[in-house]
Amino acid sequence: MSEAGDGGQLLASLERLRTELDGLRLPLDLPDAGRGRAGAAAVRDQLDDYLLPRLRQIDxxxxxxxxxxxxxxxxxxxxxxxxxxxxxxxxxxxxxxxxxxxxxxxxxxxxxxxxxxxxxxxxxxxxxxxxxxxxxxxxxxxxxxxxxxxxxxxxxxxxxxxxxxxxxxxxxxxxxxxxxxxxxxxxxxxxxxxxxxxxxxxxxxxxxxxxxxxxxxxxxxxxxxxxxxxxxxxxxxxxxxxxxxxxxxxxxxxxxxxxxxxxxxxxxxxxxxxxxxxxxxxDARRRSLVVRRTLTGALDSLPERLAPVAGAASAQASASGLLHDDVVAAFATGREELETELTDGTLLRGEVLARWQEFVGTGELFRSLDAAVGRLRDRVGALVRGRPAPGAEPVGAAVRSGVADLVRARCAGALDRTRDRWASRPAGAQVLALAGPALELPDGFDERVARLVRDWQRGVLDLVRAEGEGRRTRARVLSFGVNALGVALMVVVFASTAFIPTGAEVGVGLGAAAVGQRLLEAVFGDAAVRALAARARADLLRRVDELVDVPRRRLDEVLDAAGVDDAAADRLAAALADVAAARRADA
The missing domain is CATH 3.40.50.300 (P-loop containing nucleotide triphosphate hydrolases)
Structure with a gap:
């Protein structure tokens, strides 16, 4: 028995092709996956059963x-x-x-x-x-x-x-x-x-x-x-x-x-x-002719036989990409909605508005903004005398509750959109079964949202303190109190985009924000207020992004765990090209 002496390059290229087929996975139940798996198995078997042994021992x-x-x-x-x-x-x-x-x-x-x-x-x-x-x-x-x-x-x-x-x-x-x-x-x-x-x-x-x-x-x-x-x-x-x-x-x-x-x-x-x-x-010559003919025919057939395999591998990569895109699109929509609602005055309704009005001490904000600012100064002036300002904490609690509800709703909505998008895909039922709890808000999500808002509120107070470090500014800050100014800055943040529809309820919210803005401008000046609001808004959205990224990553991990190899079709094509090049070299 002898090894084939002139087909070393061809043998090596076929062994590489065999390795690619052995590692090929078509895990998604797409329409052409069954044909692709069967085709890959058939070619792999022929490589094992005929092409590789025949090339290794041609005689x-x-x-x-x-x-x-x-x-x-x-x-x-x-x-x-x-x-x-x-x-x-x-x-x-x-x-x-x-x-x-x-x-x-x-x-x-x-x-x-x-x-x-x-x-x-x-x-x-x-x-x-x-x-x-x-x-x-x-x-x-x-x-x-x-x-x-x-x-x-x-x-x-x-x-x-x-x-x-x-x-x-x-x-x-x-x-x-x-x-x-x-x-x-x-x-x-x-x-x-x-x-x-x-x-x-x-x-x-x-x-x-x-x-x-x-x-x-x-x-x-x-x-x-x-x-x-x-x-x-x-x-x-x-x-x-x-x-x-x-x-x-x-x-x-x-x-x-x-x-x-x-x-x-x-x-x-x-x-x-x-x-x-x-x-x-x-007759050794006749035997060799039969062997060479069948061997050549088997090699010639590889591109045609592997075409549906490569097509199935490409379809898997495309399907996986679409599933990932579904996650990105669903969470991008949720992020856009959340950013709008956190900054367009949506939060300045209901409990937040009621607590802020109680804190300001007026229900007629449109009639006399200056008077409202004066009353607010009187209410928080107790800080100078060492007594806490009344009413600030209820506003902060309402803000925490309102922001947490919005974040939770938009994140849950993103998961629901992902579920709906996946359900419409050919492999939808399969990936939905794989996802399981990943399509629900993770355990402890509500507690993490509440902690996020508390941390953000502390950050807002730190911004106010840092901005009031100058001697003249410090006196004005102390006259109103850090908590009062911090709450006012939060209210301004929630109406900072000016993308507010008309309507009585939203109009009252906008008036509430105007009171806070006038107050802050009286302490820091117009430019500083704009910069503070921008920094506070950016910090809130950054924290929300980090939190919401957790359930999004869980879905990406589900898709990654499905085992789709995005480069499989390319590697298969490269292996086939190597076989063709080796055959030309051996010709």
Whole structure:
């Protein structure tokens, strides 16, 4: 046995392709995901079962797989070619539960290891496991090796399960074995030769340039010169030609008059096929031509066979991107709504407005803003005498409650929008199931919102203190009190965008903000008030962004955990390009 000496670059590129396929995941249940997974598995199996072992050992024995429809007589044909029962034949279906590989004793080292079909467990000698001839089993169960001097050296025969077996696993294994073959010996009958399932496989073999021989089996005795037989052969030959298999040799096997002897067809019935196989096995050049043709065809077919795989991988990346975009869009909308409501006067309604009016001490803010400022100065002047200003804390508590309610509502709304957007996607049900609690507000969210607002309020008071460090300003700050000025600054922040619709209730809120602004301007000046309001607003939005980022990240983590590889299609394309470049270099 020898390694292929001139295909090192090609072998390395195929091994890279194999690695890419092994790591490929198509986790989202998209319409083309099933086809992509099946295509990736089929190519990966052929790489393992045929392309890689054949390139590593180009002079290994020719592997011929005897395949075909149920009841075509495959097992009987194999036994008859070798003149001994190496595989089970019988009336009950499926008879071939485990594929049987018959080889010459000198060729045993090629097959006893995992050089080809590494995923199939090996057994040797005896009959198929599981019972007497004719017994059935739900599925194929490994590869049974039979050493026989009747098999010509340089050639091995596999008796495969039916390609149209009632057992799904048997059909899948039959297709896998055919993809691992250097030569497919397709066995059919006059009654079954036009069946759709085997012809689908034959069409695939033609597209891949595989080497095929066709056996028209179970021809009734005495029909060799019959016009019906000639018509059948001519029709079958025409179908082969139209299917791209016109060069495939066609053999006819006639049954014995009195039936098979000891379960074997007469030697004369299988002599033409036996002679052809012997000639193939004994001629290194002919063997090499068959191998090279099938190998070239398999390599040529890789781009076409992997196109749906790459398409499915691209679809996964696109779908994952859209799902991530859904999260971004939902939270961006919530952020926009929240920023508007925190700064357009929305908060200056209800409890916040009522507590602020109580604190200012007037319900007629439009009539005399200056008077309201004077009254506020009187109410907070108690700070100079060491007594706390009345009414500031109820305003602060109302602010905390109002801001917390808004943040909670907008964050919950973003989660709801995400849920609705995901539900409309092809993989929506799957990602919704994966998300679970991530689509709800996290535990302790309300407490974190309340802490956020308290921290922001302390920050506002710190801004007021810092702005009042000058001697003249400090006196004015002390005359009103830090708490009173801080509350006034909060009220100004909540109406700082001037994007306020008309209406009586909002008008009162705007008037309330105007009182606070006049008060602050009296202490700090117009420019300073604008800067303080901008800083306080930015600080509030920054804190909210940090808080809301937690539930948003949880959704991103759910999507990341789904396992979509955004670069998989690109890497697959690069691996295929490497294969093409290696083939050109080896040409």
């Amino acid at each position: 290994a024995p020719l592997l011929a797989v005897v395949g075909g429809s149920t009841g075509a007589g495959k097992s009987t044909l194999v036994n008859s070619l070798l003149r001994e029962r190496v595989t089970r034949a019988g009336a009950l279906r499926p008879t071939t539960r485990s594929p049987v590989l018959a080889h010459h004793p000198d060729d045993a080292p090629w097959f006893t290891g995992d050089r080809v079909l590494p995923a199939l467990a090996r057994s040797t000698g005896g009959d198929e496991p599981g019972g007497p001839a004719g017994a059935t089993s739900p599925a194929a169960s490994g590869l049974r090796l039979v050493s026989s001097p009747a098999v010509p050296a340089g050639l091995a025969l596999i008796d495969a399960p039916d390609v149209d077996s009632v057992v799904d696993a048997n059909r899948a294994l039959a297709a896998q074995l055919l993809a691992a073959a250097d030569l497919w010996v397709f066995v059919t009958t006059a009654a079954r030769y036009a069946d759709a399932v085997p012809w689908d496989l034959l069409a695939g073999a033609a597209r891949r340039g595989a080497s095929v021989a066709v056996v028209l089996d179970r021809v009734p005795a005495g029909a060799g010169d019959d016009a019906v037989l000639r018509e059948v052969r001519a029709d079958l030959a025409g179908m082969l030609s139209r299917g791209g298999l016109g060069a495939a040799p066609l053999f006819t096997v006639v049954e014995a008059d009195g039936g098979d002897v000891d379960g074997l067809l007469p030697e004369a019935a299988v002599a033409p096929l036996r002679s052809w196989l012997d000639g193939l096995a004994g």
